Amino acid sequence: MQLRQPRPLRPLISLVPLIDVMLILLVFFMVTSTFLDLDMFPTVGGNDLQTSRSEATDQVNLTPVLLRLNSNGRVTTQGRSYDVNELGEILALRLSEVPATEILLLPSPAASLQSLIDVMDRVTQVGAQNLRVIRLEARQ
Amino acid sequence: MKLRAQTRRPHHETIIALIDVVFFLLVFFMLIGRMEATAPFDVVPPIAQTGSDLPAGGLAISVDNDGALALGDTLVEHDALLAHVAEAITHQPDKLIRVTANGSTRLQQVLPLVAEIEALGAKEVALVVTPDPT
Numbered sequence: 001m002q003l004r005q006p007r008p009l010r011p012l013i014s015l016v017p018l019i020d021v022m023l024i025l026l027v028f029f030m031v032t033s034t035f036l037d038l039d040m041f042p043t044v045g046g047n048d049l050q051t052s053r054s055e056a057t058d059q060v061n062l063t064p065v066l067l068r069l070n071s072n073g074r075v076t077t078q079g080r081s082y083d084v085n086e087l088g089e090i091l092a093l094r095l096s097e098v099p100a101t102e103i104l105l106l107p108s109p110a111a112s113l114q115s116l117i118d119v120m121d122r123v124t125q126v127g128a129q130n131l132r133v134i135r136l137e138a139r140q
Numbered sequence: 141m142k143l144r145a146q147t148r149r150p151h152h153e154t155i156i157a158l159i160d161v162v163f164f165l166l167v168f169f170m171l172i173g174r175m176e177a178t179a180p181f182d183v184v185p186p187i188a189q190t191g192s193d194l195p196a197g198g199l200a201i202s203v204d205n206d207g208a209l210a211l212g213d214t215l216v217e218h219d220a221l222l223a224h225v226a227e228a229i230t231h232q233p234d235k236l237i238r239v240t241a242n243g244s245t246r247l248q249q250v251l252p253l254v255a256e257i258e259a260l261g262a263k264e265v266a267l268v269v270t271p272d273p274t
Contacts, residue, residue: 015155015159019155019158019159022162022163022166023162025166026162026165026169029173030173032175033172033174034173034174035172035173035174036174037270037271038185038268038270039194039268039269039271040192040193040267040268040269041188041192041266041269042266043239043265043266044254044257044262044263107247108247109246109248109251111246111247112186112243112245112247113186113243113247114186114187114243116186117188117243121188124190125189125190133251135251135258
């Protein structure tokens with residue numbers, strides 16, 4: 001006669017509380033999290049575009065380029081008005097001659113933030129190393 | 141002869157797979173999501189192609205088109221906002237201050253505020269942008 005050894009009983013640990021807790025956490029994170037993908041443009045500190053005159057000031061023949069951002073989003077420099085793409089071509093030409101050219105951007109208070117970002121974008125894309133935004137005065 | 145009906149074995153649904161999926165989703169949302177207060181008004185940041193990654197944390201300031209200001213998820217007055225920023229900077233001068241405004245917001249609502257924050261001694265101020273999807 002063969003005696004079968006009884007199987008040891010498996011410990012019964014209820015998984016229900018675990019699932020409850022995990023579902024609560026899951027719902028919590030789903031509800032409270034935001035999933036916006038955001039970038040930034042540093043305007044103070046930590047940005048070479050903004051703060052540095054760097055080595056550029058040590059070089060000769062570094063006349064800065066002054067860009068005036070108008071309220072309609074166009075940029076005026078040296079008496080002529082350009083859209084952002086045309087501006088990119090002009091700046092690219094200038095930067096190919098003098099790569100460390102400092103670019104000063106004077107925005108109109110009535111210009112939109114998007115137009116400022118567009119110009120900063122374009123200037124960065126053409127390889128400018130020194131971009132300074134001339135700030136408007138703080139409110140008194 | 142009486143035949144006993146076979147007792148049905150209870151059907152054990154495996155819940156291990158459920159736990160796996162829930163756990164996976166939990167980790168996903170914990171890693172991908174940001175837990176940040178959102179402004180009490182709608183803000184759609186401008187689109188940029190060359191922005192740098194926005195780190196988490198710091199002070200979140202939102203500016204509405206009409207000049208309304210929010211710190212995190214709370215509407216604040218201009219002076220109260222600056223007082224709060226000044227206090228935060230005192231404790232942590234390199235605290236990142238994120239200024240979020242609509243792309244259509246006039247610069248007169250944004251840049252003077254940035255200048256004021258800088259005048260308080262802030263070392264890290266950034267304009268929040270949305271990366272260009274194209």
